[in-house]
Amino acid sequence: MKTIELDMYQATAVAALVLLLGRVLVAKISILRRYCIPAPVVGGFLYAIVHTIVRGMGILEISCDMTLKNVFMVAFFCSVGFTASFRMLKKGGVQTVVFLALSAVMVILQNILGAGLASVFGLDPRLGLATGSTPIGTYKNLVAGYENGDYDFSNVRSVNLDEYKGLPKENEQSYYYFMHDNLFSHVNIDPANTHLPDGTEPDSQKACEEYNKVIASMGGVDLQLLGLGHDGHIGFNEPNDEFDKETHCVDLTEMTIEANKRFFNSIDEVPRQAYTMGIATIMRAKCVLMVVSGKDKAEILKKSFFGPITPQVPASILQLHPNFVLIADEDALSAL
Numbered sequence: 001m002k003t004i005e006l007d008m009y010q011a012t013a014v015a016a017l018v019l020l021l022g023r024v025l026v027a028k029i030s031i032l033r034r035y036c037i038p039a040p041v042v043g044g045f046l047y048a049i050v051h052t053i054v055r056g057m058g059i060l061e062i063s064c065d066m067t068l069k070n071v072f073m074v075a076f077f078c079s080v081g082f083t084a085s086f087r088m089l090k091k092g093g094v095q096t097v098v099f100l101a102l103s104a105v106m107v108i109l110q111n112i113l114g115a116g117l118a119s120v121f122g123l124d125p126r127l128g129l130a131t132g133s134t135p136i137g138t139y140k141n142l143v144a145g146y147e148n149g150d151y152d153f154s155n156v157r158s159v160n161l162d163e164y165k166g167l168p169k170e171n172e173q174s175y176y177y178f179m180h181d182n183l184f185s186h187v188n189i190d191p192a193n194t195h196l197p198d199g200t201e202p203d204s205q206k207a208c209e210e211y212n213k214v215i216a217s218m219g220g221v222d223l224q225l226l227g228l229g230h231d232g233h234i235g236f237n238e239p240n241d242e243f244d245k246e247t248h249c250v251d252l253t254e255m256t257i258e259a260n261k262r263f264f265n266s267i268d269e270v271p272r273q274a275y276t277m278g279i280a281t282i283m284r285a286k287c288v289l290m291v292v293s294g295k296d297k298a299e300i301l302k303k304s305f306f307g308p309i310t311p312q313v314p315a316s317i318l319q320l321h322p323n324f325v326l327i328a329d330e331d332a333l334s335a336l
Helices: 008-028 030-034 039-056 069-079 086-092 094-120 136-147 175-182 204-218 254-263 279-283 295-306 314-320
Strands: 002-006 060-064 126-129 157-160 162-164 223-226 248-251 273-276 287-292 324-328
Touching: 002 008, 008 030, 008 039, 039 060, 086 094, 136 175, 157 204, 162 175, 204 248, 204 273, 279 314, 287 314, 295 314, 295 324
Parallel strands: 002 060, 126 157, 126 223, 223 287, 287 324
Antiparallel strands: 162 273, 248 273
16 A cells, blocks of 8 residues: 655645635535534545545555644634624524533533543553653652652553663663663552663664554653753754654764763763654644753753744744643743
8 A cells, every 4th residue: 555644844735725625615515504514624524534445445545744733723623613603692592501501511521521431441641751851850759749649650651752772771871771760660650651762772763663653552642741952952853954753763963962971971972873752743742841941051942932943943843732831940041
């Protein structure tokens, strides 16, 4: 079966065409207008049917970059009611008020039902974890919370952002060692539920494909923890000409090697390559939490979140994430 991979720009172009198709169909089919079926729903549903058929027949599969998915979903659901008519609402009278009240109740009930079913079926929280000096304080607080009985990690599943290529797990500078030393060995998380890229795998393609499968098998990430590199890298996604999608092997920049040499006996010991989760995978996380501290991060923080979105500053893509939280100290915010 032939596979077509669309990057962020191509996927956006296809989405625009699907939207236009939906608008044409809504304009021509009266029943769609009568029941206020939005054009994006009509076009998207038709696209889904066609793609399902051709994929099911083994003819063609289209893979789209999902970086902007959450952005467009938020825009859609925030604007879908803009065409509502207040005159029509007034005509509804008491029935409209009753409908709104029932809708509010249903929203609350669906959240309660969702949380209840997640507990019954053992749907586990999925964390994306980071390494380096920034999250150490976060992990200390999590360990303290666990020791106080506030947190339970027995059902937590985790994936880490990255791992050095070529470092064995027992090496004190490997991120496998870091995570066990700072978090995993101090809480009741099941080791089988903790995952990092396999830095000992010399075959880069194999290592990356296997890690993508691990993340996919978990159903993605609920909360992704991030730090911010001096050049704007997140994970080991270094400045580039395009945003990398999935897990990949990266050549570390001189700036990153220089920044990480403090963890090694000498700069010569710092690995030159690493496996890292891709930008698209990070952007698919339901929530992204970034922690930044220090005056040395002030300029890159400003550039990342108050400058243009560009792969030359990888963190700038987070401006498009609909549920992004930045926690920074005064020094890190001093350039604003």
